[in-house]
Amino acid sequence: MAKPEPQEQSNTSTSASFAAQICNHLTSVFTAPTSTPPPLTTIVEEISAASLRGGKIFVYGVGREGLMLKALCMRLFHLGLSAHCVFDMTTPPIISPDLLIASAGPGGFSTVDAICRVARSAGARVVVLTAQPETGSSVKYASVVAHIPAQTMADDGVGGADSGRALLPMGSVYEGAMFVLFEMVVYQLGEVLGRSPEEIRARHTNLE
Numbered sequence: 001m002a003k004p005e006p007q008e009q010s011n012t013s014t015s016a017s018f019a020a021q022i023c024n025h026l027t028s029v030f031t032a033p034t035s036t037p038p039p040l041t042t043i044v045e046e047i048s049a050a051s052l053r054g055g056k057i058f059v060y061g062v063g064r065e066g067l068m069l070k071a072l073c074m075r076l077f078h079l080g081l082s083a084h085c086v087f088d089m090t091t092p093p094i095i096s097p098d099l100l101i102a103s104a105g106p107g108g109f110s111t112v113d114a115i116c117r118v119a120r121s122a123g124a125r126v127v128v129l130t131a132q133p134e135t136g137s138s139v140k141y142a143s144v145v146a147h148i149p150a151q152t153m154a155d156d157g158v159g160g161a162d163s164g165r166a167l168l169p170m171g172s173v174y175e176g177a178m179f180v181l182f183e184m185v186v187y188q189l190g191e192v193l194g195r196s197p198e199e200i201r202a203r204h205t206n207l208e
Contacts, residue, residue, distance in 0.1 A: 018167060021167055022167060022168060022176070025167075025168055025173060025176075026173070026176050026177055026180055029148065029149060029150045029173065029177040029180075030177070030180075030181075032149040032150075033149070034147040034148075034149055035133050035134065035147050036133060036144075036145050036146060036147040039129065039146035039147060039148055039181055040181060040184050040185060040188065042127065042144055042145075042146045043101065043127060043146055043181070043185050044185055044188045044189055044192065046099055046101075046125065046127050046144065047076070047081070047099065047101075047185070047189060048189065048192050048193070049099075050097070050098065050099035050125070051081055051193065053097045054097055055082075055097035055098040055099055055124075056081075056082040056083070056084060056092065056094070056097075056098045056099070057073075057076055057081055057082065057083045057084070057098070057099050057101065058083075058084050058085075058086055058091070058094055058098060058099065058100045058101070058119070058124075059072060059073045059083070059084070059085055059086065059100075059101045059102070060085070060086035060087075060100065060101075060102045060103075060111075060112065060115050061102060061103035061104075061112070061129075062109050062111060062112065063171075064171065064172075064175045065103040065104075065105055065171070065174070065175055065178065066103075067175075068103070068175055068178040068179050068182065069085070069101065069103060069178075069182075070085050071179065071182065072101075072182040072185070072186070073085050075182070075186040076186075076189075077203060078200045078201075078203045078204060079186065079189055079190060079193060079195050079200060079203075080193070080195060080199070080203065086100075086115060093122070094118075094119050094122050094124045095122055095123060095124065096122065096123030096124060097124075098119075098122075098124040098125070099124060099125050099126075099127065100115070100116065100119040100124055100125070100126045100127070101127045101129070102115060102116050102119075102126065102127070102128055102129070102138065103128070103129040103130070103178065104128060104129070104130050104132075104136055104137075104138035104139075105129075105130060105131050105132075105148070105150075105152035105153070105154070105171050105174040105175070106130075106131065106132060106136070106152045106153050106154035106171070107130055107131075107132030107135055107136025107137060107138065107139075107154060108132075108136045108137030108138040108139075109138070112128075112138050113137055113138050113141065116128065116138055116141035116142065117141050119141075120141050120143070125143040125144070126141055126142050126143045126144075127142065127143065127144055127145075127146055128141065128142035128144075128145050128146070129146045129148055129178070130145065130146075130147065130148070131147070131148055131149060131150050131151070131152045131154065131155075131174055132152075132154055133145050133147045148174060148177050148178065148181065150173040150174040150176075150177045151168070151171070151172075151173040151174060152170075152171040152173075152174045153170050153171050156169060156170045156171070
């Protein structure tokens with residue numbers, strides 16, 4: 001086997017360093033204190049309860065937060081739940097047994113506020129994920145708040161111009177923490193709902 005060239009070794013070292021920094025930063029989110037029960041506990045309990053009462057699960061978020069929630073929605077479907085992304089053409093109406101999981105990392109967005117308000121008025125429960133549980137506009141529509149204590153656009157760049165270029169800028173820390181959190185949620189729900197790996201895999205599409 002050919003020996004790696006010095007440049008290849010350097011690139012590998014840089015990649016490993018970046019990966020370690022990112023993973024360490026995301027890990028720190030889950031050791032930081034929260035003003036609510038741990039988000040993992042809240043989300044697993046709310047989804048489990050919705051499943052027991054025969055409710056559907058709806059998810060909504062804007063931008064990259066929305067992409068993380070779409071990934072969660074896919075796995076919830078694989079777990080055998082009736083899961084839907086708001087604004088999909090096949091999304092049914094939300095009613096009282098249902099659950100909406102919405103994200104407003106910086107505290108609030110006009111669309112998130114409006115969708116949460118409609119869901120509450122229809123009698124559904126609403127989980128709001130946010131990094132700003134005390135001041136966000138979306139939390140007033142929440143049945144329960146899941147606090148993810150991570151940097152978002154609300155506090156990006158607070159160190160000023162001299163703080164340098166961040167490896168995880170803007171809302172990347174919050175969005176990355178969402179991905180990690182949702183993987184933990186899916187794992188725990190698999191245990192709670194009694195879903196085997198084979199059963200979960202069987203629900204994956206074959207139209208690829």
